[in-house]
Amino acid sequence: MFKLMQLEIKKFKMRGNLKGVIIANLIILAFLVMGIFGTKANNEMLFSSWNDTFLVTSTFVRATFMIFAAVLISKLIIGEYRTKTINVLFTYPVNRKKIMLAKLMIVAIFTFVSMIISNIFVGFSLFILNVFMNFIQDSLTVNIMRKELINISVYSAAFALISLIPAYVGMIRKSGSSTIITAIILVSLLNSGNKGNTLSNIIIIPIILAIIGAFFSYLSIKDVEKDDVINF
């Protein structure tokens, strides 16, 4: 399995995506900083406490990387059908389910890791910025940080699995655009709302969706050995 994942990474030059992660991070940070300055000019604050800050940053990060994951899915999975390389891949003496599982795992792990790193990076950048700008009044205690780290881990894990739901939709007609559109719909459903009052902040909802995500990704690769390999 590890070997199959390595081959996928080599095949799709996954290292190139690191650049994408860095750029995405800088854009998120730029947005937040713009928000901070913009609201400060009006004498109202985008966020005044660290709890609020982390809520907003994690929402941004989740939204970004769920769509990033959808792009990866359409490249790694749907793309193989589109370019017909699947016809070669499935004539190899390798279990097809394992090949597909390797692809899904790469997407999930990639999403999980980049969500965690980005949360930490953006949070840390804001902390540094705050030292100079002092836009957040309360102090960052160890308690808040510990709670936040646990939060980040749980949410990233859940959302890494939710990110796989678009794979199921995309696989139906082997369509990259329906993959990405599904991701966008999920993102807007889960993350829209005011100041952290979003669906995804009710912890039970992401967890249920994560279970659905795991189940759907099982469904999308269940019959890969039995079905005709059809190219659209």
Place this chain on the structure above:
Amino acid sequence: MNYILRTTNLLKKYKDKEVITDVNMSIKKGEIYGFLGPNGAGKTTIMKMMLNLIKPNSGEIEIFGEKLNNHKSYETLKRIGSIIEYPVFYDKLTGRENLELHCEYMGYYDKNAIDEAIRIVNLTKIDNKAVKDFSLGMKQRLGIARAIITKPELLILDEPINGLDPIGIKEIRDILKMLNKEYDITILISSHILGEVEQIADTIGIINNGKLIEEVSMESIRENNTEYIEIITKDCIRATYILENDLHISNFKVIDNTLIRIYDLELSQKDISKTLILNEVEIEAINRKNNTLEDHFLNILNGGKSNV
């Protein structure tokens, strides 16, 4: 007889429409099997079924004496090399990277094999060049290199000479012959270009509308490969009279009102034309002709049509 691949009563439907009907093919070990048929006849579909990419609705495929099975045919797949439809690659990677990837998936770790395969198909100067910058001819060569890299026992090649120039076609033909002779690789090659298959195949399977119409060895085609003299004349009735009475030829056939084919080749073309002219039969053309595979092919396809 030792068969490397057999299909029995292969049937495939797409939405109640039968695209492959009752196909029984037998490929002998060590031969080159030419798979002929017009575009859309079902060649690719059958080849995909052989590679387990498409599942038949009914019927069986037996390769290397074992039934092709959904889950347990990995060992069989290891012994087959293939190109389906047209050669596809991960086109951001270089040719060599693609071949390396192929070896990894096939579980084949002979480092020299890649160089050897590249050398066999005569692909030079491909290093540091992404496959997306390859010409179609180069992709075909790379595809063949990929198919033969693991020294398979059976090669399944779907239209491998599409997009090649005449020199390239000859080279590929020589390569396939060489692989067949020296490495004892059985080759199934599909094409709609008759002349090409005719030159390398030992057995020909002709398919049309999803049905295998004929499976015949080239040898027997060559045996039946009648030579004849063809005369085109306006005065057909008079000509036949002279052929029968003056020249005593009975084995001839009037194709239509202006065309006569003489299968009795004892008399030379010169004698025939001389006699006809002396008897004032106007000859527009007289030729010695060969019944080629093409005639055979067209005969069969037309025959199939008139039966329907």
